[in-house]
Amino acid sequence: MEIVIKTKNLHKTFFNGEVPVHALKGVNLDINEGEFVVILGPSGSGKSTLLNILGGMDAPTEGEIYYRGIPLHNMGKKELTMFRRNAVGFIFQFYNLIPNLTAYENVALAAEIAVNPLDPATILAEMGLADRKNHFPSQLSGGQQQRVAIARAIAKNPDILLCDEPTGALDYETGKQVLDTLRNFNRVMGKTVLVITHNAAIGKMADRVIYIKDGRVDKVEVNANPVTAGEVSW
Ligand SMILES: Nc1ncnc2c1ncn2[C@@H]1O[C@H](COP(=O)(O)OP(=O)(O)OP(=O)(O)O)[C@@H](O)[C@H]1O
Numbered sequence: 001m002e003i004v005i006k007t008k009n010l011h012k013t014f015f016n017g018e019v020p021v022h023a024l025k026g027v028n029l030d031i032n033e034g035e036f037v038v039i040l041g042p043s044g045s046g047k048s049t050l051l052n053i054l055g056g057m058d059a060p061t062e063g064e065i066y067y068r069g070i071p072l073h074n075m076g077k078k079e080l081t082m083f084r085r086n087a088v089g090f091i092f093q094f095y096n097l098i099p100n101l102t103a104y105e106n107v108a109l110a111a112e113i114a115v116n117p118l119d120p121a122t123i124l125a126e127m128g129l130a131d132r133k134n135h136f137p138s139q140l141s142g143g144q145q146q147r148v149a150i151a152r153a154i155a156k157n158p159d160i161l162l163c164d165e166p167t168g169a170l171d172y173e174t175g176k177q178v179l180d181t182l183r184n185f186n187r188v189m190g191k192t193v194l195v196i197t198h199n200a201a202i203g204k205m206a207d208r209v210i211y212i213k214d215g216r217v218d219k220v221e222v223n224a225n226p227v228t229a230g231e232v233s234w
Contacts, residue, residue, distance in 0.1 A: 005054055084161075095146055159192065163194065203221075
């Protein structure tokens with residue numbers, strides 16, 4: 001099985017004025033192709049910092065990170081932008097849709113700049129949003145906006161999908177629908193999906209659960225029998 005992302009001794013230190021905050025303190029990880037990985041950890045443990053570095057949105061202070069063997073830690077800004085654009089789809093807790101573009105236009109914009117995009121209208125229809133495609137974000141519910149955000153990430157047809165608390169702002173049923181979509185992208189399309197969350201129940205869907213504690217990998221659990229989104233409850 002090919003390793004899609006590898007990190008070696010990853011450190012990230014932020015400075016609040018003079019005061020250093022050691023968000024990551026030596027993270028070693030391998031993420032395999034086609035895996036559904038859930039990263040669990042308490043608030044402030046470094047999960048978002050890690051995801052941002054894995055997605056090329058931020059650089060480590062120290063350590064190495066490889067995407068399919070290619071070092072990201074040595075990349076210039078332009079190359080990193082291409083990596084983000086072509087290889088990675090992001091889903092955030094608070095959708096980050098462009099307010100003055102319709103649902104369709106939000107998805108199409110992402111697809112336009114991708115190398116091998118999927119059809120925006122088809123993806124929106126698969127998300128159950130065919131009849132909402134001409135709505136602006138402010139005319140959609142939170143769950144619908146999150147589904148547009150997922151459609152936008154998936155329409156790029158990325159190699160890796162990185163999700164930061166994707167269900168954090170959603171009600172229970174909508175959250176489960178969103179998880180189902182993420183799992184389909186993983187299982188049907190064979191893509192690598194990483195989800196960071198506080199919600200331990202979501203870990204039951206994962207092939208592997210990586211626990212982050214105080215800027216380090218605390219433990220890794222392999223799930224012999226990952227369940228479907230429908231079987232998860234919290
Ligand atoms: N830009 C920044 N400047 C300074 N400190 C930061 C910055 N970003 C994160 N931190 C600090 O780094 C640590 C890890 O933050 P991070 O957001 O990665 O944690 P998290 O596990 O994702 O938390 P949460 O679950 O609450 O989102 C925290 O102490 C946080 O305050």
